[in-house]
Amino acid sequence: MGNTVGIVGGGAAGMMAAITAARNGERVTLLERNDRLGKKILSTGNGKCNLGNERLEAEAYYTGRPDMLEDFLGRFGTEDTISFFQSIGLLIKSRNGYLYPASEQAAAVLDVLRYEVKAAGVDVVTDFKAESVERGRRSKLLQVYGKEGVYSFDRVILACGGKAAPKTGSDGSGYRLAEQLGHSMVPVVPALVQLRCREEYLKSVSGVRADAQISVWFQGKRAAQERGELQLTEYGISGIPVFQLSRRVNYILAGAKKHAEVEVNIDFLPDYTEEDFRMQCTGRRLLQGHRTVEEFFTGMLHKKLMLLFIKLAGLKSAEAVSGADERKLARVYELCRCWKLHVIGSNSYDNAQVCAGGVPLDEVTESLESRLVPGVYFAGEILDVDGRCGGYNLQWAWCSGFIAGKHHGGSGVMQSRAPRGKGQVV
Numbered sequence: 001m002g003n004t005v006g007i008v009g010g011g012a013a014g015m016m017a018a019i020t021a022a023r024n025g026e027r028v029t030l031l032e033r034n035d036r037l038g039k040k041i042l043s044t045g046n047g048k049c050n051l052g053n054e055r056l057e058a059e060a061y062y063t064g065r066p067d068m069l070e071d072f073l074g075r076f077g078t079e080d081t082i083s084f085f086q087s088i089g090l091l092i093k094s095r096n097g098y099l100y101p102a103s104e105q106a107a108a109v110l111d112v113l114r115y116e117v118k119a120a121g122v123d124v125v126t127d128f129k130a131e132s133v134e135r136g137r138r139s140k141l142l143q144v145y146g147k148e149g150v151y152s153f154d155r156v157i158l159a160c161g162g163k164a165a166p167k168t169g170s171d172g173s174g175y176r177l178a179e180q181l182g183h184s185m186v187p188v189v190p191a192l193v194q195l196r197c198r199e200e201y202l203k204s205v206s207g208v209r210a211d212a213q214i215s216v217w218f219q220g221k222r223a224a225q226e227r228g229e230l231q232l233t234e235y236g237i238s239g240i241p242v243f244q245l246s247r248r249v250n251y252i253l254a255g256a257k258k259h260a261e262v263e264v265n266i267d268f269l270p271d272y273t274e275e276d277f278r279m280q281c282t283g284r285r286l287l288q289g290h291r292t293v294e295e296f297f298t299g300m301l302h303k304k305l306m307l308l309f310i311k312l313a314g315l316k317s318a319e320a321v322s323g324a325d326e327r328k329l330a331r332v333y334e335l336c337r338c339w340k341l342h343v344i345g346s347n348s349y350d351n352a353q354v355c356a357g358g359v360p361l362d363e364v365t366e367s368l369e370s371r372l373v374p375g376v377y378f379a380g381e382i383l384d385v386d387g388r389c390g391g392y393n394l395q396w397a398w399c400s401g402f403i404a405g406k407h408h409g410g411s412g413v414m415q416s417r418a419p420r421g422k423g424q425v426v
């Protein structure tokens with residue numbers, strides 16, 4: 001009989017760990033607090049599940065130990081993700097390198113995982129919330145305690161996620177389990193989340209989407225920059241580039257004094273050099289100088305934005321450009337290139353896609369085993385690894401789940417039912 005392994009958390013990383021350990025001959029019990037496995041997977045990728053990325057690189061992640069992360073990703077990368085899912089029946093397609101199930105249904109990803117968990121002989125216990133993990137005094141086994149009872153195992157994998165989207169089950173209790181075992185914690189903040197701004201007038205441009213370059217400034221220094229589709233909301237800013245910036249902003253705000261603000265500068269015309277832009281403005285003046293201010297600026301940016309900028313510059317839409325204050329006209333141009341907003345915080349964990357921070361990689365071995373409590377392993381978001389948008393977070397869940405799952409006693413070779421050649425996408 002193989003070792004017994006208890007996996008706490010039946011999300012992406014937990015299910016991958018369970019399948020891998022069971023294929024390696026371990027007796028696996030998967031403990032999940034919800035009444036079913038993998039609830040979060042259903043909401044990923046807007047219901048389509050971006051499960052990986054063909055351009056896998058350590059630079060797409062944040063962690064205190066990029067060297068270790070690179071090694072982990074080298075041991076289970078995109079090809080392995082594709083092979084694994086094909087081996088359990090999922091067709092995968094690539095959209096510009098972003099991997100999705102061919103059906104574009106996140107439910108398909110969850111279904112094939114659930115079927116394989118069953119086929120691999122994993123014992124699934126739902127409605128069990130682990131409250132502590134301790135080494136038994138006599139048996140030396142690791143014991144997982146919950147209100148519903150206690151389970152004993154040779155080894156335990158903590159795959160409880162972080163505390164993003166707590167409705168799906170990951171409420172931060174995994175961090176507490178790790179801390180009870182003596183682990184430290186890289187401070188946790190919401191990441192891949194919308195940012196809230198002080199400017200109340202944003203309501204008038206809510207719903208506008210535009211390509212933009214967004215720079216984060218704090219105490220006179222540029223801290224980060226992203227380009228992509230910005231979405232304006234009534235309380236602040238959203239969209240992929242904002243999501244990518246949010247972890248940096250949240251760390252700055254977490255370390256700053258109360259009521260500190262981070263400034264965001266938005267350039268709506270990032271493809272224009274200053275020179276080109278100045279020439280455009282001069283040309284516009286020559287050709288359209290006879291118009292009203294609103295007519296004059298029409299066609300430069302989204303109409304709602306232009307009307308807002310005209311107002312912010314202190315101009316009236318109906319006044320003639322020929323008689324308008326030159327400094328105010330110049331101010332409108334300036335706002336197109338550098339609109340300053342003040343970020344006061346982000347939306348909460350309820351809206352975040354992931355958490356930045358967690359159990360430091362320094363405290364685990366190359367097998368993701370705890371350096372403090374042998375026999376305890378970690379997988380997924382509970383660790384101090386978070387990725388950019390684009391399938392990187394699920395890739396980390398599959399990769400870390402595989403490594404933690406395969407470690408103990410087995411051959412270390414994953415036994416897939418399909419031949420494990422080079423992964424293919426349709």
Ligand SMILES: Cc1cc2nc3c(=O)[nH]c(=O)nc-3n(C[C@H](O)[C@H](O)[C@H](O)COP(=O)(O)OP(=O)(O)OC[C@H]3O[C@@H](n4cnc5c(N)ncnc54)[C@H](O)[C@@H]3O)c2cc1C
Nearest residue numbers: 009011012013033044045050130161169380381391393394
């Ligand atoms: C809306 C949304 C969209 C996303 N889209 C994408 C995407 O398209 N691509 C991508 O790569 N990533 C995406 N992510 C991020 C990705 O889903 C997560 O990084 C990934 O699911 C983390 O996997 P995990 O197994 O570590 O944690 P989770 O998926 O959170 O699973 C943890 C599991 O542990 C259980 N649990 C927690 N505590 C306990 C306990 N004490 N006892 C028992 N069980 C417990 C939870 O109920 C849960 O089932 C998205 C996230 C969200 C919220």
